[in-house]
Amino acid sequence: MPVEHRVAARGRLRARVVGVVAGRVSVPGMGQEGEGGASGRGRCVGWPALDERRGPLQASLGTLGQRLQPGMADSAQAQKLVYLVTGGCGFLGEHVVRMLLQREPRLGELRVFDRHLGPWLEELKTGPVRVTAIQGDVTEAHEVAAAVAGAHVVIHTAGLVDVFGRASPETIHEVNVQGTRNVIEACVQTGTRFLVYTSSMEVVGPNTKGHPFYRGNEDTLYEAVHRHPYPCSKALAERLVLEANGREVHGGLPLVTCALRPTGIYGEGHQIMRDFYRQGLRLGGWLFRAIPASVEHGRVYVGNVAWMHVLAARELERRAALMGGQVYFCYDGSPYKSYEDFNMEFLGPCGLQLVGARPLLPYWLLVFLAALNALLQWLLRPLVLYAPLLNPYTLAVANTTFTVSTDKAQRHFGYEPLFSWEDSRTRTILWVQAAGSFAQ
Numbered sequence: 001m002p003v004e005h006r007v008a009a010r011g012r013l014r015a016r017v018v019g020v021v022a023g024r025v026s027v028p029g030m031g032q033e034g035e036g037g038a039s040g041r042g043r044c045v046g047w048p049a050l051d052e053r054r055g056p057l058q059a060s061l062g063t064l065g066q067r068l069q070p071g072m073a074d075s076a077q078a079q080k081l082v083y084l085v086t087g088g089c090g091f092l093g094e095h096v097v098r099m100l101l102q103r104e105p106r107l108g109e110l111r112v113f114d115r116h117l118g119p120w121l122e123e124l125k126t127g128p129v130r131v132t133a134i135q136g137d138v139t140e141a142h143e144v145a146a147a148v149a150g151a152h153v154v155i156h157t158a159g160l161v162d163v164f165g166r167a168s169p170e171t172i173h174e175v176n177v178q179g180t181r182n183v184i185e186a187c188v189q190t191g192t193r194f195l196v197y198t199s200s201m202e203v204v205g206p207n208t209k210g211h212p213f214y215r216g217n218e219d220t221l222y223e224a225v226h227r228h229p230y231p232c233s234k235a236l237a238e239r240l241v242l243e244a245n246g247r248e249v250h251g252g253l254p255l256v257t258c259a260l261r262p263t264g265i266y267g268e269g270h271q272i273m274r275d276f277y278r279q280g281l282r283l284g285g286w287l288f289r290a291i292p293a294s295v296e297h298g299r300v301y302v303g304n305v306a307w308m309h310v311l312a313a314r315e316l317e318r319r320a321a322l323m324g325g326q327v328y329f330c331y332d333g334s335p336y337k338s339y340e341d342f343n344m345e346f347l348g349p350c351g352l353q354l355v356g357a358r359p360l361l362p363y364w365l366l367v368f369l370a371a372l373n374a375l376l377q378w379l380l381r382p383l384v385l386y387a388p389l390l391n392p393y394t395l396a397v398a399n400t401t402f403t404v405s406t407d408k409a410q411r412h413f414g415y416e417p418l419f420s421w422e423d424s425r426t427r428t429i430l431w432v433q434a435a436g437s438f439a440q
């Protein structure tokens with residue numbers, strides 16, 4: 001039951017303000033310092049240039065790693081801020097929302113904007129922070145502008161994450177690129193000065209040539225060539241965000257933007273992990289190795305990604321000159337492993353086994369099956385949506401080493417992972433077990 005219905009944003013409001021609920025605030029953490037960096041821009045093959053197109057976490061975040069740091073009492077007294085999280089009901093978005101409520105002392109109001117609002121928002125009604133749920137679409141400029149109006153900080157995490165061919169390339173572009181453009185223009189029009197964008201490692205790679213990116217950082221040279229609509233859209237959107245840094249917003253002050261690039265995110269709410277678990281259960285507890293164990297795939301815990309967003313958003317004002325227009329890979333202490341071996345860190349304790357020290361099928365056969373899946377998807381599209389996990393793109397991503405090793409976010413805004421690998425692993429295992437039992 002939505003709590004208190006009211007219109008929260010000014011202007012031509014068509015986004016539905018579904019309810020206002022209040023959440024809990026607890027304590028923060030922080031660090032410091034500076035320098036410049038590169039942004040790693042890619043080329044999208046087969047996509048128009050930018051200018052041509054206009055167009056179940058509960059209290060789990062609460063106790064671990066909380067540190068009271070110098071200056072916190074002061075900042076808690078300071079001006080209360082309005083934050084907007086787009087995509088706030090998604091896998092990452094929910095963690096960002098909960099993290100803000102728990103660890104951002106200057107939070108006065110939290111607006112959660114999403115196409116599909118989660119019922120869990122209701123639980124947030126008991127604390128002192130007003131939480132405003134706004135049902136809206138980032139592709140609708142007026143809905144975005146209405147939600148942004150009066151916000152101090154926007155964390156733009158809404159996106160269409162589709163590497164399986166469920167959505168059309170046009171839709172992916174519309175949501176990820178035009179949606180981001182709408183967010184930027186809304187900031188400019190309404191005078192919102194701070195924008196944190198959730199980008200992706202895929203803005204850099206893996207590229208279509210299968211070149212390894214081994215322990216790379218934000219300055220590592222890499223041939224970023226994108227063909228798939230999803231990485232293309234993320235690269236274009238990231239460019240828009242970085243280029244918008246310094247634009248004058250309503251009121252005359254400059255917009256300050258930065259982009260965070262998570263690798264593959266895992267943790268509570270990760271649907272692909274849940275799918276692998278269910279598939280393993282269906283196969284009697286077995287999963288079969290498809291990718292060589294030597295291919296490393298970068299992964300990062302969702303709680304740490306959320307924490308990095310909160311810190312970046314908090315520090316953008318004070319460190320505008322340093323952080324504005326910058327990109328940061330999202331990293332933590334998760335081990336470097338192959339995609340499948342990493343998943344087994346969670347699925348193993350849930351009773352699954354990965355069969356084979358080496359891939360059971362030759363690589364050429366996987367390539368063939370992936371191509372067959374792509375063909376079937378195309379043939380069946382008029383009749384039914386066929387979107388299996390294996391396709392030429394997901395095979396290429398899973399089969400290409402892509403790992404990051406960097407401390408840029410630590411140097412620029414004091415980021416340290418909030419959750420250790422052990423915590424991240426335990427939390428994820430508990431979630432997979434719970435998600436698995438719901439599936440029975």
Ligand SMILES: NC(=O)c1ccc[n+]([C@@H]2O[C@H](COP(=O)([O-])OP(=O)(O)OC[C@H]3O[C@@H](n4cnc5c(N)ncnc54)[C@H](O)[C@@H]3O)[C@@H](O)[C@H]2O)c1
Nearest residue numbers: 087089090091092114115137138157158159200262264265
């Ligand atoms: N999952 C990953 O491994 C990963 C890795 C790197 C980057 N990212 C990025 O992180 C962000 C969040 O990804 P996620 O994994 O949480 O995905 P998700 O699908 O769980 O969340 C995305 C959210 O955006 C919302 N959304 C989609 N289209 C919208 C629209 N038109 N208007 C308003 N809201 C809309 C969805 O309803 C959803 O709640 C995305 O921008 C994605 O590109 C994800």
Ligand SMILES: CC(C)CCC[C@@H](C)[C@H]1CC[C@H]2[C@@H]3[C@H](O)C=C4C[C@@H](O)CC[C@]4(C)[C@H]3CC[C@]12C
Nearest residue numbers: 161163200202263264290339389394395397398
């Ligand atoms: C070959 C099969 C046996 C295994 C297929 C696994 C495949 C579905 C996985 C492998 C790597 C995964 C991607 C990777 O973790 C990073 C990202 C970036 C993010 O922005 C969106 C999700 C995505 C593309 C993951 C999707 C699922 C992938 C391809």
